Amino acid sequence: MKGFILMFLGIVHLHEAFGAIHSLMHFYTASSDIPSFPEFMVVEMVDDVQMVHYDSNSQKVVPKQDWMKQTDAGFWESEREKFFHSQQSFKVEVHILMQRFNQSGGVHILQYIYGCSLDNESEQKEGFGQLRYNGENFLEYDMNDLTWKSLKQQADFMQDKWNSDSSRLVFWKIYFTQTCIECLKKQVVNGKSILRRTVPPSVSLLQKTPSSPVTCHATGFYPSGVKVVWIKDGQEHHEDVEYGETLQNDDGTFQKSTHLTVKPEEWKNNKYQCVVQVTGIKEDFIKVLTESEIQTNRGDPAPNFVPIIGGVVALLLVVVVVVVVGVVIWKKRSKKGFIPASTSDSDSENSGKGAQKI
Known part of the structure; x- marks a missing residue:
């Protein structure tokens, strides 16, 4: 476990210029055999600020910012159901990957990361999607040819499965170029009092x-x-x-x-x-x-x-543990992207999130 903790301490910040680049990111993390740590967590962030938190211990969706708390209760209940479904799927997937890697036990972490960014100055838009297993790149979505790319032999079966659904691949592109960006703009406006503040050290x-x-x-x-x-x-x-x-x-x-x-x-x-x-x-x-x-x-x-x-x-082990690895990758400004399957209007209108399926 110590090695995983050290791996997560390498956080870097997202913005090269304050106010120029905004980002909307989602982190789904499943873990095994970490004492007193949830088996599944979801953290959703706009810029450097956490918007939403869910974990398998509480099984509650918690909006972390005042501007998010204004969303109606029905939306949060649908999010809770979605995250609970993902919790079950991720738990199964961790065991499948352990078998693929011939691992019988020990600490293992699976992360599902996606999001988008917008440069207000250049209007450049980017999408990002990746699956990581035990801190290593495992599967990535390529925005250029709209397919998933296996980065390890053990990921070939996922690559074939996910690329067989052509309509879903096209949907991911639409999400990154339109839906995610629209949701990001909305969150930046709604949360401007927090996101645009400055606090001296x-x-x-x-x-x-x-x-x-x-x-x-x-x-x-x-x-x-x-x-x-x-x-x-x-x-x-x-x-x-x-x-x-x-x-x-x-x-x-x-x-x-x-x-x-x-x-x-x-x-x-x-x-x-x-x-x-x-x-x-x-x-x-x-x-x-x-x-x-x-x-x-x-x-x-x-x-x-x-x-x-x-x-x-202590905070890192609860929150940043599901953020750091993805942020380090995001720093590279990859042009690869990744999007969930849901296309519901409530997802688009509120936060751009969709049902997560592996």
Whole structure:
């Protein structure tokens, strides 16, 4: 299980320019033999913000944003039924794939990821669809020839099955070029108070012991686009610097850390600064490396910065676990796409989601 947790910690942010690119993404995740973790989860996101959550433990669809809560109860009940059906299908599929890979047990994860993006400046539209098994690309939808592509021999049977339905393949193209984009535009308008907000970071310099790296920790900022760099005597400094990933906090904001390994006599004889720049905020946030600025846990059994980082790890296991792998792929801006089977009017009008079938 430890290997899977580490794999999921590699989150990257979606937007190269704030407000320029918007995305609507859906993540279906089935797992086996992970203690105290749901066997099935659904997370749906617009931009960096989670809209909907479902898991097999509660078997409830939970709208996560106020603008989503305005949708009528009948729609959410139909979504619950759809997700419950997918839950049963995914559970069966995990066992089928285990047999295909000659696996008798252990931790296994199947992810079904699809969505679309729209560049407001260039009007470029993209669709994305992929099936992943144990963190590896397994099956992808090719928007160019409207077919599924097997990426592993064990996926050939799925490729043949899914490509045999020509009408469904055409529907996926229509969804990506029209339905998904229309739903994305609607969600961006409905959620503009959240999606277009900016929140400045809180920046701290942290160090465990005098010989430990100095960590520049920025947290509480939004959107996720951020640059956290060390400056030495007016120049960007990259030597002995380790850059952490951007992680999401439980309130929807983000955090990021950058670690500098430097001897005390070195930073005392030179001017070191940590500079944080958040997309959409003109102001730079700067901390000068001095002894008085460093927060440390020397002699303090419960340092004030440990709960901040630890809390996010717990959140990742509940939410980001179903998001990170797909986001990393999305970063590559693939032109492959993928869409569910349902074509109901309620799906199109509310969120662009459809019944998930493998």
